[in-house]
Every structure is written in C-alpha cells, then in structure tokens.
Amino acid sequence: EEGSGDGAVTLTITANAISGGKNSATADWIKNWVIPRFEETQKAAGRNVHVLFQPNGVDDEQYKTKVALDLKSRGGADVIDLDGIWIGEFAQAGYLKPLTEVAGAAVDAWEGWEQIPQAVQGLGVFEGKKYALPVGTDGRVLYYNKDLFRRAGLPQDWQPESWREILDAGTALKRLPGVTPIQINAGTAMGEATTMQGALPLLAGAGAEVYSGGRWLGGSQAVRDVLGFYRQIYGGGLGDPRLQQEAKGRDKSFAEFAEGKIGILAEGDYFWRSVIAPEAGVAPMKDRDAKVGYALIPAREPGAGIRGQDFVSMSGGSARVLNPFSGNPGPAWELLSFMHSAEATEAELTMAGEARITARADVNDKMLAGDPMLSFVSEKVLPLTAYRPPLAVYPQVSAALQEATADVVAGRTPEEAAAAYQEKVIRIAGGPDKVAGQ
Amino acid sequence: MISLHGLTKEFPGGVRAIDALDLEIADGEFFALLGPSGCGKTTLLRTIAGLETPTRGRVAIGGVDVTATPPGRRDVAMVFQDYALFPHMDVTDNIAYPLRIRKVPRAERRARAAETAARLSLAELLARRPGQLSGGQQQRVALARAIACHPRAFLFDEPLSNLDARLRLEARTFLKRLQRDLAVTTVFVTHDQGEALALADRVAVMSGGRIMQVGTPAEVFQRPASTFVASFIGSTPMNLLPGEVRGGGLRVAGARLPLPQEAAGLPEGAGVVYGVRPEYVDLSPAPRPGAFAGRVAVLENLGTAHLVTLEVPAEDGEPPAGSEPGGATVQAVVPEGGEPALGEAVWAAPRHERALVYHDDVLLTRAPDRAAR
Amino acid sequence: MISLHGLTKEFPGGVRAIDALDLEIADGEFFALLGPSGCGKTTLLRTIAGLETPTRGRVAIGGVDVTATPPGRRDVAMVFQDYALFPHMDVTDNIAYPLRIRKVPRAERRARAAETAARLSLAELLARRPGQLSGGQQQRVALARAIACHPRAFLFDEPLSNLDARLRLEARTFLKRLQRDLAVTTVFVTHDQGEALALADRVAVMSGGRIMQVGTPAEVFQRPASTFVASFIGSTPMNLLPGEVRGGGLRVAGARLPLPQEAAGLPEGAGVVYGVRPEYVDLSPAPRPGAFAGRVAVLENLGTAHLVTLEVPAEDGEPPAGSEPGGATVQAVVPEGGEPALGEAVWAAPRHERALVYHDDVLLTRAPDRAAR
Amino acid sequence: MTSDPSGLGRGGAAALVLPALVLIGVFLVFPALWTIYLGLTDYRLTGLAAADPQVVGPANYLDALGDERFLGSTWLSVQYVLGSAVIGQACLGFAIAWLVRDRRGPLRRVVEGVVLLSWILPGSVVAYLWIALLDRDGGTLNALLNTPGAAWLLDHPMLSLVVFNTWRGTAFSMMLYAAALESVPPSHLETARLAGASAFQQLRDVVLPRIRGHVLTNLLLISLWTFNDFTPFLITAGGPEGASETLPVYVYIVALRDGELGVGAAVSFLILAVNLVFALVYLRLLRARGRDADVPAPARAATRTAA
Amino acid sequence: MSGGRAHAGHMVRRIGVFAFFSVVLAFFSLPMLWLATAPFDANPSITVSVPEFTLANFRAILDNPYALGSLGNSVLQAGGAALVVVTLAATAAYALSRVRVPGRDALLYVLLLLSSIVTGTAAMVPIFELATRLNLIDTHLGVILTVSGGLLPAAIFILKDFMDATPTSYEESARVFGAGPVQILLHVAVPLVRPGLATIAVWAVANVWGGFLLQFILIRDPQRAPGSVVLYTLYTEGGQPDLSLLSAFSLLYSLPVVLMYLFVSTRYGFRFHGGIKR
Ligand SMILES: Nc1ncnc2c1ncn2[C@@H]1O[C@H](COP(=O)(O)OP(=O)(O)OP(=O)(O)O)[C@@H](O)[C@H]1O
Numbered sequence A: 001e002e003g004s005g006d007g008a009v010t011l012t013i014t015a016n017a018i019s020g021g022k023n024s025a026t027a028d029w030i031k032n033w034v035i036p037r038f039e040e041t042q043k044a045a046g047r048n049v050h051v052l053f054q055p056n057g058v059d060d061e062q063y064k065t066k067v068a069l070d071l072k073s074r075g076g077a078d079v080i081d082l083d084g085i086w087i088g089e090f091a092q093a094g095y096l097k098p099l100t101e102v103a104g105a106a107v108d109a110w111e112g113w114e115q116i117p118q119a120v121q122g123l124g125v126f127e128g129k130k131y132a133l134p135v136g137t138d139g140r141v142l143y144y145n146k147d148l149f150r151r152a153g154l155p156q157d158w159q160p161e162s163w164r165e166i167l168d169a170g171t172a173l174k175r176l177p178g179v180t181p182i183q184i185n186a187g188t189a190m191g192e193a194t195t196m197q198g199a200l201p202l203l204a205g206a207g208a209e210v211y212s213g214g215r216w217l218g219g220s221q222a223v224r225d226v227l228g229f230y231r232q233i234y235g236g237g238l239g240d241p242r243l244q245q246e247a248k249g250r251d252k253s254f255a256e257f258a259e260g261k262i263g264i265l266a267e268g269d270y271f272w273r274s275v276i277a278p279e280a281g282v283a284p285m286k287d288r289d290a291k292v293g294y295a296l297i298p299a300r301e302p303g304a305g306i307r308g309q310d311f312v313s314m315s316g317g318s319a320r321v322l323n324p325f326s327g328n329p330g331p332a333w334e335l336l337s338f339m340h341s342a343e344a345t346e347a348e349l350t351m352a353g354e355a356r357i358t359a360r361a362d363v364n365d366k367m368l369a370g371d372p373m374l375s376f377v378s379e380k381v382l383p384l385t386a387y388r389p390p391l392a393v394y395p396q397v398s399a400a401l402q403e404a405t406a407d408v409v410a411g412r413t414p415e416e417a418a419a420a421y422q423e424k425v426i427r428i429a430g431g432p433d434k435v436a437g438q
Numbered sequence B, C: 001m002i003s004l005h006g007l008t009k010e011f012p013g014g015v016r017a018i019d020a021l022d023l024e025i026a027d028g029e030f031f032a033l034l035g036p037s038g039c040g041k042t043t044l045l046r047t048i049a050g051l052e053t054p055t056r057g058r059v060a061i062g063g064v065d066v067t068a069t070p071p072g073r074r075d076v077a078m079v080f081q082d083y084a085l086f087p088h089m090d091v092t093d094n095i096a097y098p099l100r101i102r103k104v105p106r107a108e109r110r111a112r113a114a115e116t117a118a119r120l121s122l123a124e125l126l127a128r129r130p131g132q133l134s135g136g137q138q139q140r141v142a143l144a145r146a147i148a149c150h151p152r153a154f155l156f157d158e159p160l161s162n163l164d165a166r167l168r169l170e171a172r173t174f175l176k177r178l179q180r181d182l183a184v185t186t187v188f189v190t191h192d193q194g195e196a197l198a199l200a201d202r203v204a205v206m207s208g209g210r211i212m213q214v215g216t217p218a219e220v221f222q223r224p225a226s227t228f229v230a231s232f233i234g235s236t237p238m239n240l241l242p243g244e245v246r247g248g249g250l251r252v253a254g255a256r257l258p259l260p261q262e263a264a265g266l267p268e269g270a271g272v273v274y275g276v277r278p279e280y281v282d283l284s285p286a287p288r289p290g291a292f293a294g295r296v297a298v299l300e301n302l303g304t305a306h307l308v309t310l311e312v313p314a315e316d317g318e319p320p321a322g323s324e325p326g327g328a329t330v331q332a333v334v335p336e337g338g339e340p341a342l343g344e345a346v347w348a349a350p351r352h353e354r355a356l357v358y359h360d361d362v363l364l365t366r367a368p369d370r371a372a373r
Numbered sequence D: 001m002t003s004d005p006s007g008l009g010r011g012g013a014a015a016l017v018l019p020a021l022v023l024i025g026v027f028l029v030f031p032a033l034w035t036i037y038l039g040l041t042d043y044r045l046t047g048l049a050a051a052d053p054q055v056v057g058p059a060n061y062l063d064a065l066g067d068e069r070f071l072g073s074t075w076l077s078v079q080y081v082l083g084s085a086v087i088g089q090a091c092l093g094f095a096i097a098w099l100v101r102d103r104r105g106p107l108r109r110v111v112e113g114v115v116l117l118s119w120i121l122p123g124s125v126v127a128y129l130w131i132a133l134l135d136r137d138g139g140t141l142n143a144l145l146n147t148p149g150a151a152w153l154l155d156h157p158m159l160s161l162v163v164f165n166t167w168r169g170t171a172f173s174m175m176l177y178a179a180a181l182e183s184v185p186p187s188h189l190e191t192a193r194l195a196g197a198s199a200f201q202q203l204r205d206v207v208l209p210r211i212r213g214h215v216l217t218n219l220l221l222i223s224l225w226t227f228n229d230f231t232p233f234l235i236t237a238g239g240p241e242g243a244s245e246t247l248p249v250y251v252y253i254v255a256l257r258d259g260e261l262g263v264g265a266a267v268s269f270l271i272l273a274v275n276l277v278f279a280l281v282y283l284r285l286l287r288a289r290g291r292d293a294d295v296p297a298p299a300r301a302a303t304r305t306a307a
Numbered sequence E: 001m002s003g004g005r006a007h008a009g010h011m012v013r014r015i016g017v018f019a020f021f022s023v024v025l026a027f028f029s030l031p032m033l034w035l036a037t038a039p040f041d042a043n044p045s046i047t048v049s050v051p052e053f054t055l056a057n058f059r060a061i062l063d064n065p066y067a068l069g070s071l072g073n074s075v076l077q078a079g080g081a082a083l084v085v086v087t088l089a090a091t092a093a094y095a096l097s098r099v100r101v102p103g104r105d106a107l108l109y110v111l112l113l114l115s116s117i118v119t120g121t122a123a124m125v126p127i128f129e130l131a132t133r134l135n136l137i138d139t140h141l142g143v144i145l146t147v148s149g150g151l152l153p154a155a156i157f158i159l160k161d162f163m164d165a166t167p168t169s170y171e172e173s174a175r176v177f178g179a180g181p182v183q184i185l186l187h188v189a190v191p192l193v194r195p196g197l198a199t200i201a202v203w204a205v206a207n208v209w210g211g212f213l214l215q216f217i218l219i220r221d222p223q224r225a226p227g228s229v230v231l232y233t234l235y236t237e238g239g240q241p242d243l244s245l246l247s248a249f250s251l252l253y254s255l256p257v258v259l260m261y262l263f264v265s266t267r268y269g270f271r272f273h274g275g276i277k278r
C-alpha cells in the first residue's frame, strides 16, 4: 500500500524528545540515523518514502495530552512514542488498535519478537493484544554510598534481606552528622516518583499488586505494612521529611546523594545512567563506580514478596505505537519495525554514548557488557520485576497512594492513612466491588 | 442664510433643550446667541451644525433644507469652546485638516494652511503642537482651521470664554474685524452680554430653549422686551423694582414717580415692574421728589465711574406687593469724582424718559393694548 | 496683617514664579492681586497659604513668622478657582469639614455649618451634594466653608472666574458686602481688572513674578506707573501711542499735541509713549487741532456707549520711532447716540489733562527728575 | 455627551464591534460553552470514558462541592486573591503610586521600571527566579537573612505565593492608581491640607472617595486575573501536600494529570461562579458609588490655558 | 518653636519615604538578580553568586537548533496577537464608548468572566478541536486567534475607559469638517488613546510571551514553537533543569519583552492616561 499515485509516501514520527533538550540523544538518533537510513532502504526497495520527525520536549503529562488530542481528532504522527503505561487507556479510548489490526500480518511475522523477553513484551500488551513495540525498560534498586557505609561501619557490598535490615543500616548511618540515612520517595510533590520508587516496590515486597484480577488494591494489610515502613523511616529520623515536600525535591535528592549526603536511595537505573554518570550526568559523580553501590530491593521479609519472591522491583518503559488512523499503515509498520531492529537499537545506544536497557535481549547482551550496573538490572532485576496497570484511573490511584505516604510522613498513623486511601480508591474505582482487601 | 423652523430638540431624559424655535439669520450677518447657562445655546448651534438631530422642525442653510444632511456636508465650520485642536498634530496639520478630508493634495493644503496662519499672525507657530501654545494662540489656530476651508457659515461656541479678561477684549476686536473682512455668516454663542453687544449685528436672547427677543444690540439694550432680557443685558444689572399704580402715579420702593405714558391704561392698584439702568440713575445728597431715599451699602470702582449700591428701606406704609420685607436695592452709576461715601444717605433719581415699565412681564409700549384689559 | 519679605519662589524647572517680592497687607483689608496669566499670582497666594515653600524670603501673618509652619496651622482659609468641594459630601459636611478636622463635636459643627449656610442663603441646600448645585451655589458653599472656621485671613484664587458673566457681577457685589461685614483680611487673585477695581481696597498689579504697582483702585486706574499697568487696567485698553518731543510739543500718530508740564524736562527728539484712556478721547466729525485724524475701523456696542476703533494712517513725514509702519490704532468711547458710522473719517481729540506720558516706560510726574537727565 | 458624537450610527458601530465579537464568539464564547457542557459529562481524555462519554448531569458539580479538596482549594484561592491581589497588589500599588505621584526624574523612573519589569517578564522565568530566591539551601533570601535551611515554600507556601504574586502583579495597580490620582484635583487635597488634615485624613476624606471607581475596577480585574493565575503551580506545584493548591492548579491536576476533563470543566465553571460572586460584590459597591459621586461640574470648564 | 518641629516632622517623613522606596526597589529587584548573574556563570547554581564569568552558556544556547528561532516565533505570535487584540479592541471599544447600546456593560462583564474559563486548562479540548476543524493546528495564526479571543474582553474593557475619557469634541470637530467614521477613528481617536493602545499591546505581548500550554498543544513543528515551549525542552528526561542552558535562555527569552517595553514606554508613553474609572 502506498499514499499518493506517484508512490511518494510521507511518514511522521513523534516522541517526547528534542535535539538540544529533553532526550536529545533519541531525537538525534531519529533525525540523523533512522530517517536517512530508512529512506535509503526504502529507495533501494524502489519506494519513495519521506519521513518527518516532530520532536517535543515537555512534561510527560503534557505530551500525553497532546498525543491524546491528536489521536482523538484522528490526526497525529504515524509512529508515536508513548509511555508503556498509557497504552491501556489509549486503547480503551479507541485511540490505539492492536498492531495486527493496523498493519496486518506483517506484524506477527516480525523477527524482533523473539528477541524481546515475554515480560518486556508486556509493556506493549493490553488485554492480551499487542499494541506497541517496547523501546526499553528499566528496574529499581537501592543505591547506597559506600563511603558513608564505611564510616558507619556497614559492609561495602551490602544486600539487605528484609525491610528490617534497611532500617538497621539507616540507624547506623544516622550517627553520621549531616547525613540523611534513607531516601525513599514519599508525598505528592514527587508525583509518580513516589509510587514508582517507593510505594509500589514496597507493596510488591509486602506481596501486593495495586491492580489484580480486575480490582484495585484497597487499604489492606500490605498497604498498612508499607505505610508502617514509611512511618519508621520518617518518624524515626531516618529520612528527611522536608525533601518530600519540595516541588523540586527529587532533583535535590539527586544532588544530595551526589554530594554524599544521602546514605541509601531507592531509584531506577536512570539515576545511574543519567544523573550521577561521571561525565554527562546532571549531578555527576566523578567516582561513581567506586563510591556507589546497588542492591536488590528486599521483600518485607524473605519470601513475602509477590509471587513469593525474596526480592522485588518495578519497571516501566516506553513503547512505540502505530497510529491507527495512519494513511500508510504498511510503510508505517516498516518504519516502526526498522526502528526496533537490532541495528537501529544498537545505533541508538552508540550514538547516545550511554548504555541502557533495551527491549532486545540480543542488543542488551552485546551493549551492556561494559556496564556492570545495567547488566545487574538486566540479569538480576528484570526477572523479578513487575509493571504498573496501564489503565486510565491508575494515575489517580497512584496519587491516592502518594497522599497516603504523605499522611504518614506528616504524622498520621498508618491505619488512618490506609483508611483514607481506601475511601479514595473506592471513589476512583467507582464502587467498593471494584476494590480488593480492606 | 440660515433658517430654522419650529426647531425642537428633546434629549432622551426628557429635557427639551430647544423649544419650537424659529429664526432667520441673514447672509454675512454676525449673529449672537445670548443666554444663561443651560438655556440651549450650544444645543441650537450643534443642531445647525448637524451634530444633533432635531426632534422636530427644519434647518435650512442657503435655502436648502439640510435637516437630514450629515454635518460634513453642510459646509459650515465650528469652533468649540475648548477649541478641539488635535493634540497630536502640529499647527499646520490642524489647520489643514479640513482640506485633508477634502483630499486637497498635500502641498496645496500646506500652502493654504500657511497662508491662513500668516493672516492670523500664526506664521511662526506652524510647527508647534497645541500643547505648546497659549490660550490666545490656540484660539487663533482654531479660527484658522475654520477659515481655511472657506465655509458658508461659522459657528462659534463661546470661543472667548477660555481666555483671560485682557485677551478676551483684544480677541473680541480682532474677531469683529475678521468677520467684517471675510463677510461670512457667523453664529456666535455666548453667555456674556458685553461680548454679544459688542460683536453682533443682531442678538437673540434665549431662555429655556426659547428665544425671548431678537434685535440689534441697541434694541435689546434700550428696549428689552421682558424683565428677563432687561436683567440679562447691560454691564451692570438693570434695577428692576416692583411697584404699583397708585393715584395716577407709580409707587415704587417708597418713591412716588410719575406714571409713564405707556402705563396710562393700567388700572389703579395694578402691579408693575419698574426698570431703570444704573447708568440712568442720578444721585444727589439732598432729598428730591421722584427719587429713592437710601443709604450707600456698597461702592464698586468701575474705572471712570463708580457703581453705587443703595439700600432703600421698606416704605412706612403698606409695602408694594412683592417687594422684599427688608427693603429694596437700587444701583446707580456715578461718574468719577461724584461718588458718595459708604453709609451716606443719598437720593437716587431715575431719569424717567429712560425708565421702562413691565406689566405681566411684558414691556409696555406706547399702545398698551394688552395692559388695558 | 500679612507681610512678605524678599519672597522668591523658583520651581524646579528654573521658572522664577515670584521674584524677591515685598508686600504688606493690612488687617481687615480687601487686597487684590491682579496680573496676566502666568505672572505668579497663584504661586504667591499658595506661598502665603503654605502650600508652596518659598525658595527665599519670609512670610509673616499677624506678626508671627510662619515661613516654616505647615498650611494647616496658619489659620487661613482658601477658596480655589474650582471651589474644590468634595463631591461625596453634602453641603453641611463640606462646610463643616475644617471643623471636623479640628475635632469639633459633631453636633456643634453641624450647627455652625447650618448657621454659616443660612447667612449665605444656603439653608435650603444643606442636604444636597455639590453635583446638584449651580455654579453660583457652589461658589457660596465654598465661601461658607472658608468662613465657618473663622480664619485670620481669606485667600481667594479667582473664585468668580467659573461663573457666567451675569452671575459674576452679582457675586462680586455679594462678596464685597460679605467681606465688609466680616472684616477679615482678604487676598483676592484675579486676572480681571474690573473685578479688582470693583472689589479691592488696594490692588497690586503683578507681572513676571514682581509687583509693578500697589495702590488704591483709583490710583492704579488714574496714574498707572508703567505702560504695562496702563494697558492692563481699564475696561477698554488704554491708547498707548509712541511719540516724540518735537519743537516744544509732542508729535504722536500724526498729531501735534501740546507738551504736558510733566514732560517739560525732556530733550528735543526724546521718544515717549503717550497714553490716554478711550473714555477720555472725544470724537468730532471735523478737523481739530491736537486731534488724531482717522477712519472708523470697528464699532463695538458697550450698552450705554460705543467703543470706536480708529485707524490712524502713517504720518506723511518721518514716522515717529517705533510706530507701526501701517499707522496706529486709536480707540475712543463715545456716549450713546454719538457714534460715527463705519468707515467715516473722524478726528479724535484726547483730553490733555487726562493724558499720561511715559518715558523709558516710567510715568512722568510733576517733578520729572529722572527724565531730566 | 451626546449619544453619538462620532456619527457612527448603529450600523457603523456594529461594523466596528463585529470583528471583535466574531473572534470572541468563535474563540471564547464557543469553547467556553462547550467547556460548560463538558462539565455535565464524565468525559476523560483517555480510557473508556473518552470513547463514550456519558452525560452525568450535575454530578460533577455536586461531587466537587462535596469534595473537601475542592473546598480547600477554593479557600486557598480566596486567600490568594485577598492576600496577593486585594491586599498586596492593590495596597502596594497604591502606596507606590501615591508616593511617586508628584515626583519626576530618575527615582520615579527606576521604581516604576523595576515594578513593571516584574510584570512583563515571562511567567515561567519568573517562577524559576522565585524558586531560586526562596530555595531552602542555596536560596538568595536565606543567604541574605542568614537563615540557612528556612524552607519558605514548605513552611509558608501560601504566604510565599502571596508575596510572589504581589511582586508579580503590583505594576498594573500601580499604573492604574497613578492615572487615578492624576484625576484627583490638587485643589481638593490642598483644601484638606489647609484645614489641617493629616496625610491619612487626606486619603480617607479626599482621595479614596474620589477614586473609588478606579479602585473597584482595578480590584475586579486583578481579582479575576489572580483567580485564574496558574503561576503558583510552577513554583510549588500545589504542594506541600496540597497546601498551595489553588483552584487553577486543582483544575490542572484533575484535568491533565488525572485526565478527568469532565470534572475539570465542572470545576472551571465553579471558578467562574466564584469570580461572578466577586464581580457582583464589586459591581454592587460600584453602583453604590454611582449614587453619590456625580463629580461636580464647576459651573464652567475652567481651562484658561496658561501660555 | 513650631517651625523647628515642622522641620523635624518633614525630615522624618522624607526619611520614611526614602526608606519605603529603598525597600520597594530591593523587593522588586532582588528576585531578578539571578537572571543577571547565572547566565554568565560557568557553573550556575540556584544561588546568586558572583559568577565565574563565561559566555559559554550562550554559545551552548546558540547551538540549540530551536532556541533562537523560537524567539522569532514568539515575536511573531505575540506581535500578531498584540496587533489583533489592539486593532479589534480599539475599534470595538471605540464603538461601544461612542454609541449607546443597551446592555453593553453587562455583555462586557459576561465576556470578561467567560474569558476566565477559556484561559484555564479545562477548555483545552474544545479549543483544540476547534483549531483542528478550522485547520489552524500547527499555524501561527491558530495561536494568535485563540489567545486573542481570551485577551480581547479585558482589552476592550480597559480601552473603553480610555475612550470614554477622551473628549468628544475632537471627533465632532472632525465630523463637521466632513470626516467619516473611519477617518475619525484613524486620524483622531486612535492617536488620542495611543498610550492606552501601547499599554494594551505590551500587556498582550507579555501575556502571550509567557503562555505555554495552548501554544504547545496547537503547534506541532518545533520550528514554529515559541520560546515558552522551547524553554521546557531544557529540562531532562527526569525533569531536572539544565541550569546553564536554562539561565542563558531565560535571559535571551526575557530580553525582547523588556526591550519592547522600553521602546514602547519611551515612544508612546506607558500609562493609563485618562485612566480606567467607570
Ligand atoms: N446630551 C444631553 N442629554 C441630556 N440633556 C442635555 C444634553 N445636552 C444638553 N442637555 C440639556 O439641555 C439643556 C441645554 O443645554 P446646552 O448645553 O445647550 O446649554 P447652553 O446654553 O449651551 O449652556 P452653557 O452656557 O452652560 O454651555 C440643558 O438643560 C442641558 O442639561
């Protein structure tokens, strides 16, 4: 299939990436590698395809809004970068269609599927149907400052087995002056960072998922456990409650960790790659590799995690979709699959000059070899990880969780906070029957 | 020629600013509209200009009915009380503005503006803006703008009232001469009787939207048709004293005066108003028949004369109907050197041949037909 | 008593509005400050009130130096040209405002306001707001406000200039009487010489921040000390004609006039200015010696008289230094009935005993000591 | 004044007003009505409700009115408006206008220039400047006051925002009052001074009654603008824990973060209703003024022009 | 002596006024210090400090493919909107001021209130759909028209007061000389309220210049995005600002409005002239 009679087809890519700004590397890759290469290959195959890139550089919520508005009016780019978590709600709204419905059988025949682990494929799957190709994923760990650990008499290669051990380490660190022992994001100011780096991994460690079996998690025991843990950190002087409240608190936590003022920090691999990277980071640590240790997030106690795990994590990641209203679904699919080819993925990492966990195992194997931390995530964390439910009301449930943590930090008891959370979830979910546990 | 027929203007609030007014103004005439504040002078002028649409009646200019013609096509020029010079244009552009509207080419209109300006001694000010001019200069620029477009008629709305006293006198003579030279029909609104008398060929005295009297300055000054006109005209207000016909004479403010011929037909006891200008009242230090006995209350220097205000005590007998209980006030103008002292008792004798008698607020004339009933 | 010593006021821009001025105003005196626009009258009044701080010099009221006293403590009341009535207060509150500031109890100040209002015939208007009053009523409310607080002096800044011509005359008499009754020192600023002459016990004529002459109305009218004062005083401007001493007489605008005694000491050929008021110029239809020959250019009706403007052609011989090349203008006031026709040739004879001669802009007096040099 | 001094006539006037009305109609009235309609539905940007929005009637409105978060936001907005607009901007603007009123020269220009600068700088830049100023650790204010670690935005979020918005918006009030003060005849002030009135008495008796119309118009406009001001979000993001979540921030969070456009639209309409209340109060006060302040026309326009 | 006391009082008042001005100046200029130092600092932080002087930040901004162009776009959009707002508001305010239309004040108030909805977040969907249907997506014109719609009521409201404050005798005079309505508007009314128009123009520019969400939603191609949108791109994936870029760009981005204000205020005067009273 093609567009106009003379065979010239124009395709558009959009992403929340822009040269000289946000996700600059991705933008440069699309502009300087993907587009010329793809146009070349198409020309070689006798097709005249022209590709345009529409960069953006804004907050995710704003980008999401724009894409949603575009799709709502049946416009927008042919290939669209989305956060994996949005796919469900977009699909429900009728903005997205399963890839096969858009581009036909070519989708199922794609070579790349084999290279993407099933768990990671889940990023692009909604109600059992594939809507998107996952771009990459990530994992959450506990970072710790080895210097501080040494001074506090803690081991250099630390791996806590339970929440108790985290608190014990914190207590030890507390003796060091000017040091915040533990930073586990809480409160609403951190937004989704609280949920992703705090509430959800802890819930997983308490054996609960925020959405399962068609019902949302209520103010259950797991929630109370998590809130109790927060209470111990922030009520016991192990965390800095002010940092949770500042609008730029997360940035500040990065800077403080880099300056050696935070002992233990729960963050994703993004922190390693982009924040404290010795050269390109926003809060660079020259001696990152020597000073920063990382450990798996333990369950409340061994075996208490989801699926009976000892350790847990949460993952997210972005994905690329086809615009179901595209005038050229065939070529669009070719472009999309081209962008997810091993060659393209490698080129992206090479151009960015930084390693990151891609969706393709073959690429990961090749590219992550040089980075023990990312290999650690890819090999140890991803098998344990879990994903958030890609549903429209998830952001509100997430916000309710954030508010519950904020309540606890502010001094309310876990029981009160959990009860308030339960009430909110019932309202958000649309009735008590849509909420599990109490 | 400007003619108005049955002109009425009612404002939305119900105010009738002009009331069924008829008027003819001759070609080349300098016509003054005189009256107190709020009598409708400005409204009348604006209706002639076309800025107000009359509620009823017609306006004709040069014999053509222009009642429905927009102001721009009536070929009249108006000078507003505040001059309405455009503050953002210099003098040349202000003067040339009407020509610009008529699409006169730029060079020509500048030349004509400069010429008109020169005529009004404004040549040096051509590049200034109105804000940089004195009041008198602004007034001349406004005149120049009106003149430059050679209209069929000038309409002036109190153009002198923003000038100071001295400038006003000079501008008056200047204006009079200018109008004579241009010979353009001019309607001039003022509330200053001195201005109206000095400038106009004819004067209309207005009150409450109606014209009370039209005539030459001498006519309205010497024979004001009503007490209103009498009190309004004259540089010092006319003495208007209530009196009554008694025993073949007039009894006014304690004085017994001969009955003027005009009032001969009035019945005994009829109430009249006796009017005499202060200029026609002579003072004497000794009692005289036919004179008001009074005491000097105020002395005002008029330069070559003095205005003397006398307090005339109430009559011992029954006071004439309508007189103030505290007595009346009589004013007299006495020439230099002849002024009495404050508080002195003097006698004020009106010159009878100059006195006017009003009955039912109408001036009695030789044939007092109305009064005789 | 108000005394000013060496008073100077310079405004930031460098304008010297008052220039080393000395003045004494007696207790109970009605004193007028007269001068053209911009001469510094208002500034002087405001400096007395304390609204402007003098650059140099002192102000004393009642013998006490008040130069540094704030206006509120000088115990003077001022009436502004725009009356400055507070639009949101009714008449009572306006009149009582100064009392309110002085913390006079409410009941008492209302009583005093009512009393003062009654005195000025405002009793019926007490509940109105200024917006509902006519101009004359507003002016009386402003007066009442000034009177109610019994100040040591009244300062009036052109309080009559916002009234229409007729009201102005009435208000003038009213004001004069009121001041006499209250006997409070009053300084009255005006640019209208008629007002100043009529009202004041003494008049100061100002120009450019200086006082040109101080005297009673009769003095400044009859013997103006300079041509400036001469041209400023008088309801019609004085004729001021350039002339020169020639052959034991004066040569002025083509006429040969006898040399007044005062000018006897002037050398042959000395330039003078010959001044005579239009009221003292007699017209005759036939040539007369010592008269200006001219043609009637403008005729203005003054009511009981006419102002005649003559154009006197340039002399056939050498024109006197300084005269306009096109000839001079002479004005004469002729009584009713005596006015010539427009364009008629007439002869204007000044009354010599009334003529004034200025040399170097100074009035020559009987002992022409300065002129004799 | 006549009803038609410029000779436009109804037709001419309509022709002049029409372009503006068309633009307003298309780009303001139409979207506004549509928004009000959205407020009656359960419309969301994504999810099932995006595909098939249902009219839920006044449910959104009732929910919002019963939601303490909405009520809290309303209260914060009212604080914000009263504190920063009515008290802060209006009073500071008046004070500056009053004190510079008869000054010319550099001081006045510099003061006005700086005040205006804070008004015209772009909101996103200004927000960052204030974050930098008030920061807990590196903030300039703490450095100046020698109060390291004072968390202004956390401990006093509303106060900080009120001060911020006072800083940001004073210029408008200042300009408007400067013009208003020019309309107060100096003779009125001087009459009061001659009577011995203090500065406060002059303000109370002469100035304020005279410029009441200006004051109310100013309050109307700045209240409206402050009500809808979104800049607080850029500084505190509504935090900490909603302590500075004014109504526009609340709408942003509901509509954009939570994607509940129907609810957001309903709240927008409620904001309009609150604005309406404010406007009506001002209009009422204004009408009260109309009765007593027919400015007196001194009998005749006294504008003899000095040369 | 009372004179001495008066002098003392005078001095106290002068000192008080001077102190007030000092505080005002400090209050208003303090937050702007950062903008004056950080862009020139090799390592800008959130704190104001004497910079380690460098122009590298500006060089980096010049390397950004969109930074400079975005300022041009801002000028286009803000200028266009100011033009539309000033032109339409002036004509409308003039007509409303000069011709009595029943209910015009009520209409203005209603529009003013409605404008508060449209400038809020929730009207985004209707506005976007409207722009889509009118084919205004990704055009400067789309941005100009939509923001103008929101600004017009307040502009008309303010300008009408300016118009009300100008005497009608100017127009009547022009009318007697034969000028038509359009001529009167152009020759007389507009020049008379020029300070008002300038003020509205600056106000409109300042409003559009800082506006983000609407511009972002309506513009696709970053080549057409205004500075406010590009400013957002200077944040990283995780949302942290790149201070060196951000500070330099903030300065560049602020300069045009400041220059415009200086230009307008010296050229046309920047004030509410006769004033808004009603
Ligand atoms: N536009 C208007 N609407 C309502 N009434 C008006 C209007 N213009 C004038 N009037 C009323 O009409 C009457 C005549 O007004 P006009 O202005 O013609 O008086 P005037 O003789 O010119 O007075 P002045 O000497 O004060 O200028 C007055 O009562 C005035 O209040």
Ligand SMILES: Nc1ncnc2c1ncn2[C@@H]1O[C@H](COP(=O)(O)OP(=O)(O)OP(=O)(O)O)[C@@H](O)[C@H]1O
Pocket (backbone or CB within 6 Å): C011, C012, C013, C015, C016, C017, C035, C036, C037, C038, C039, C040, C041, C042, C043, C044, C191, D305, D306
């Ligand atoms: N505040 C001021 N700043 C600068 N110059 C001023 C100020 N007030 C007055 N002047 C100038 O001082 C001079 C005297 O002004 P003043 O107002 O005293 O004149 P005036 O005699 O009262 O005039 P008018 O008859 O026009 O009221 C004028 O040249 C005027 O321009």
Ligand SMILES: [Mg+2]
Pocket (backbone or CB within 6 Å): B041, B042, B043
């Ligand atoms: Mg009039």
Ligand SMILES: [Mg+2]
Pocket (backbone or CB within 6 Å): C041, C042, C043
């Ligand atoms: Mg004065």
